[in-house]
Amino acid sequence: MVAGLSTELNILEAARKVFMQKGFAAARMCDIAKTANINPALLHYYFRKKEKLFDVIFEQELDGFHSDIMSILHSGRTFFENIRLIIDKDIQKVASAPFLPMFILNEMHSNPERMQRSLGIIQRHSALFNVFREVVEREHLAGRIRAVCPQQLFLSIWGLTMFPFLAQPMVKMALEIDDQSFDALIRERSEYVSDMLIKSLQV
Amino acid sequence: MVAGLSTELNILEAARKVFMQKGFAAARMCDIAKTANINPALLHYYFRKKEKLFDVIFEQELDGFHSDIMSILHSGRTFFENIRLIIDKDIQKVASAPFLPMFILNEMHSNPERMQRSLGIIQRHSALFNVFREVVEREHLAGRIRAVCPQQLFLSIWGLTMFPFLAQPMVKMALEIDDQSFDALIRERSEYVSDMLIKSLQV
DNA sequence: GTCTATAGCGGGATAGAC
DNA sequence: GTCTATCCCGCTATAGAC
Numbered sequence: 001m002v003a004g005l006s007t008e009l010n011i012l013e014a015a016r017k018v019f020m021q022k023g024f025a026a027a028r029m030c031d032i033a034k035t036a037n038i039n040p041a042l043l044h045y046y047f048r049k050k051e052k053l054f055d056v057i058f059e060q061e062l063d064g065f066h067s068d069i070m071s072i073l074h075s076g077r078t079f080f081e082n083i084r085l086i087i088d089k090d091i092q093k094v095a096s097a098p099f100l101p102m103f104i105l106n107e108m109h110s111n112p113e114r115m116q117r118s119l120g121i122i123q124r125h126s127a128l129f130n131v132f133r134e135v136v137e138r139e140h141l142a143g144r145i146r147a148v149c150p151q152q153l154f155l156s157i158w159g160l161t162m163f164p165f166l167a168q169p170m171v172k173m174a175l176e177i178d179d180q181s182f183d184a185l186i187r188e189r190s191e192y193v194s195d196m197l198i199k200s201l202q203v
Numbered sequence: 204m205v206a207g208l209s210t211e212l213n214i215l216e217a218a219r220k221v222f223m224q225k226g227f228a229a230a231r232m233c234d235i236a237k238t239a240n241i242n243p244a245l246l247h248y249y250f251r252k253k254e255k256l257f258d259v260i261f262e263q264e265l266d267g268f269h270s271d272i273m274s275i276l277h278s279g280r281t282f283f284e285n286i287r288l289i290i291d292k293d294i295q296k297v298a299s300a301p302f303l304p305m306f307i308l309n310e311m312h313s314n315p316e317r318m319q320r321s322l323g324i325i326q327r328h329s330a331l332f333n334v335f336r337e338v339v340e341r342e343h344l345a346g347r348i349r350a351v352c353p354q355q356l357f358l359s360i361w362g363l364t365m366f367p368f369l370a371q372p373m374v375k376m377a378l379e380i381d382d383q384s385f386d387a388l389i390r391e392r393s394e395y396v397s398d399m400l401i402k403s404l405q406v
Numbered sequence: 407g408t409c410t411a412t413a414g415c416g417g418g419a420t421a422g423a424c
Numbered sequence: 425g426t427c428t429a430t431c432c433c434g435c436t437a438t439a440g441a442c
Binding site: 233 | 434
């Protein structure tokens with residue numbers, strides 16, 4: 001029907017919000033219906049089960065996660081320039097969806113089986129790391145950076161950029177800051193993290 | 204009764220396991236009872252509600268989180284030595300309870316109100332940061348480290364040490380490593396992170 | 407203190423009218 | 425496609441015997 005597509009998108013939008021904030025177990029179908037301003041029964045008409053609906057959201061979110069990093073790595077710029085771009089992109093993306101990291105990691109943690117359902121995502125993620133590793137090794141052989149374990153560096157980039165969002169409530173509490181100060185901290189973080197990483201990599 | 208205390212401890216131990224793995228919403232009182240090998244009704248005899256039981260666990264876990272860092276900061280060692288000790292302690296502690304960071308952050312995220320119930324914890328956490336800030340500022344004035352935003356540094360230490368555990372399933376997937384390789388990565392991480400931080404702080 | 411039995415409800419899912 | 429009504433299960437919580 002005419003309204004079909006728009007209703008479906010409407011549901012997906014609402015489900016995204018609710019699942020991201022509450023996670024699978026705590027999310028209520030009623031909440032999703034209320035957020036979408038539709039009848040609860042409609043959720044089952046479009047997506048047969050809660051889990052089906054969740055899977056759609058989860059896959060979408062996970063897939064777009066590091067999609068543009070690959071292209072940055074393949075650009076002609078220097079390694080240090082690329083580091084800055086990647087950090088910037090990561091922080092910028094997550095800042096616009098601050099619940100995303102927590103959502104992804106939490107669900108992967110609480111339901112590891114879900115992951116194995118979508119092999120394609122796994123492949124894309126490890127492909128990303130392999131490119132990253134090659135670049136790091138090339139840079140070191142060329143004498144432009146010091147010897148470094150690519151895995152550790154990869155983990156560090158993720159940790160430095162995503163942790164503030166993962167721990168947002170705790171961070172605000174421990175640092176005694178409000179929303180504005182937190183935003184300011186995030187705005188300054190990109191440069192701070194890039195400087196720190198680059199300085200630690202210089203020969 | 205005689206069995207009273209041991210049953211209570213038994214319950215707490217079981218509840219810790221289940222809540223840590225599943226989180227509040229997905230955890231089942233039955234699972235806890237089964238894990239503790241007791242009758243489900245007993246849970247309500249000792250702790251009136253699921254939430255009461257959860258609160259006890261949550262508070263315990265959160266409180267012990269950074270308890271020994273304070274004493275490290277107050278020791279007579281140099282700043283760089285302290286950085287190494289803190290990183291080491293953090294990683295070591297979390298490695299022995301890898302679900303802990305995810306548990307804490309997830310519950311703070313999904314139920315921020317719970318936090319306000321226990322003001323003491325908030326105070327201890329911000330006290331920790333204040334000591335850290337003073338130390339950093341003193342070191343900079345003494346010319347022993349370069350100028351650095353204490354908040355950013357604090358966030359970085361946490362992120363670099365805790366992220367690997369928070370993202371463990373994703374990390375294994377992206378880096379294509381198994382449990383053994385992950386453990387090896389963690390063992391090497393303490394030194395890697397310390398070196399990186401110290402190098403970026405040197406004047 | 408520990409058990410059995412069961413109340414009571416919240417929430418996912420379906421049937422069927424429109 | 426959308427609605428109302430309702431089923432039914434799983435789970436928390438309690439009553440009450442032992």
